[in-house]
Amino acid sequence: MTIAESNLQGNVATGGSGGMGGSGFGAALFNLNGSVTIIDSTVKDNVVTGGTGTAENGMADGAIYNLGYDGNLSPEATVSLIRSTITNTVGGKSIVHKRPAIVSGGLSNNATLGEPSVVRLTPASVTSAAGSAQSFASVYTDANGYSTLKTVEFIAGPGSGVGAIWVKFDRIKNLLSIYNDAGVGVKSCTPGSAVILQNSQGKLNCGKTSVKKSGMDLVVNWSIIPKAAFVSPSQPVAMRATNTSDVAVGPVVMGNWTILEANTNTPPSLGSLTPDTLTSPFDVPQTFTAIYSDPDGYANIKKVDLRVSRTGGGAKAIWMTYDRNKDQLSIYNNAGTAVLQSCTPGSAVILQNSQGKLDCLLTTITGLDDELTVNWNITPKAAFASSTPKQVGARVKDNSNALDGWTLLGSWTIEPTIE
Numbered sequence: 456m457t458i459a460e461s462n463l464q465g466n467v468a469t470g471g472s473g474g475m476g477g478s479g480f481g482a483a484l485f486n487l488n489g490s491v492t493i494i495d496s497t498v499k500d501n502v503v504t505g506g507t508g509t510a511e512n513g514m515a516d517g518a519i520y521n522l523g524y525d526g527n528l529s530p531e532a533t534v535s536l537i538r539s540t541i542t543n544t545v546g547g548k549s550i551v552h553k554r555p556a557i558v559s560g561g562l563s564n565n566a567t568l569g570e571p572s573v574v575r576l577t578p579a580s581v582t583s584a585a586g587s588a589q590s591f592a593s594v595y596t597d598a599n600g601y602s603t604l605k606t607v608e609f610i611a612g613p614g615s616g617v618g619a620i621w622v623k624f625d626r627i628k629n630l631l632s633i634y635n636d637a638g639v640g641v642k643s644c645t646p647g648s649a650v651i652l653q654n655s656q657g658k659l660n661c662g663k664t665s666v667k668k669s670g671m672d673l674v675v676n677w678s679i680i681p682k683a684a685f686v687s688p689s690q691p692v693a694m695r696a697t698n699t700s701d702v703a704v705g706p707v708v709m710g711n712w713t714i715l716e717a718n719t720n721t722p723p724s725l726g727s728l729t730p731d732t733l734t735s736p737f738d739v740p741q742t743f744t745a746i747y748s749d750p751d752g753y754a755n756i757k758k759v760d761l762r763v764s765r766t767g768g769g770a771k772a773i774w775m776t777y778d779r780n781k782d783q784l785s786i787y788n789n790a791g792t793a794v795l796q797s798c799t800p801g802s803a804v805i806l807q808n809s810q811g812k813l814d815c816l817l818t819t820i821t822g823l824d825d826e827l828t829v830n831w832n833i834t835p836k837a838a839f840a841s842s843t844p845k846q847v848g849a850r851v852k853d854n855s856n857a858l859d860g861w862t863l864l865g866s867w868t869i870e871p872t873i874e
């Protein structure tokens with residue numbers, strides 16, 4: 456028989472007062488014979504209490520009596536529990552008649568427990584670099600559901616755990632752990648906490664490792680950072696699960712992880728400015744050619760600047776920037792606190808503030824090998840003219856945010872009057 460989506464709870468049987476009425480002989484649930492499957496149900500808090508009769512089996516049988524019993528004590532009689540709970544049954548001995556077991560808090564004799572299983576690993580096959588975080592989503596389940604999983608594990612490297620990155624989540628304690636290099640002993644943290652656990656092979660970032668319930672499944676998103684010692688063309692990645700009855704599955708190899716040498720970035724640097732010294736009148740456009748370079752290739756450059764200023768600072772300057780990723784030129788406001796206007800190089804647009812203008816049509820950008828060359832076409836305004844030379848500075852930043860900071864590359868005297 457099958458009991459599905461039921462709540463068999465709080466039933467009471469009390470023994471009778473005479474003859475075969477017995478002392479508690481009988482049960483709150485009685486004679487559910489044969490092979491019984493209980494799905495999505497709760498069977499608990501059922502009680503049998505002793506009567507005052509004379510039967511020899513006073514309270515000898517369980518609060519649940521003959522559950523999964525065929526009447527002939529056949530070993531084929533079984534109870535299968537699927538996503539169900541049988542607990543806290545009071546009085547008597549067993550769920551299955553005359554097969555002694557402690558009912559209290561327990562699953563009975565002959566009740567078949569679910570087995571855990573490892574469902575899926577995403578990605579199963581991946582390549583990443585030492586020092587860079589790699590996330591793995593592991594899906595675990597148990598025939599009795601999420602709540603009967605006790606611990607789930609992810610093991611990258613040897614299945615013995617020696618020289619591996621072996622991490623574990625204890626669902627009961629809500630703790631993440633990493634094993635040491637020898638595959639024994641653990642250090643622990645709570646998922647989401649700002650803690651990084653590590654051994655010689657790698658790190659587990661607890662802050663970026665999350666755990667969630669998904670239907671019957673338990674999903675752990677591990678955030679793992681392999682170390683240089685773990686670099687390998689092929690490290691197996693495996694999963695393991697253990698349920699609350701200490702039935703375990705795994706490690707089951709789910710895929711393969713290639714770990715490359717750490718990503719290395721070389722910082723960018725400033726090249727030449729041409730001309731580096733200039734004297735010219737206001738309102739007349741001039742072109743300054745600035746070269747910015749990055750040994751990782753010009754495409755590794757994120758942003759370059761050129762700034763014409765009185766003191767080297769950003770206020771009351773002609774401060775221009777080119778964002779290579781966005782292919783966008785910009786000019787800063789007079790205070791030097793924010794971008795004021797932007798354009799695409801080659802477009803018929805003039806960007807300007809009170810000190811000067813940048814001509815987007817005549818400003819050209821070329822990239823070749825390690826060098827990014829920008830021909831900045833700038834027209835200073837009368838308000839920016841004086842006999843004191845202006846400073847022309849530059850900086851460059853790459854996609855890893857490595858910076859060659861503000862450096863004075865030239866000077867420009869903007870004559871106050873045209874002679």
Ligand SMILES: [Ca+2]
Pocket residue numbers: 720721722723749750751755853854855857
């Ligand atoms: Ca670089």
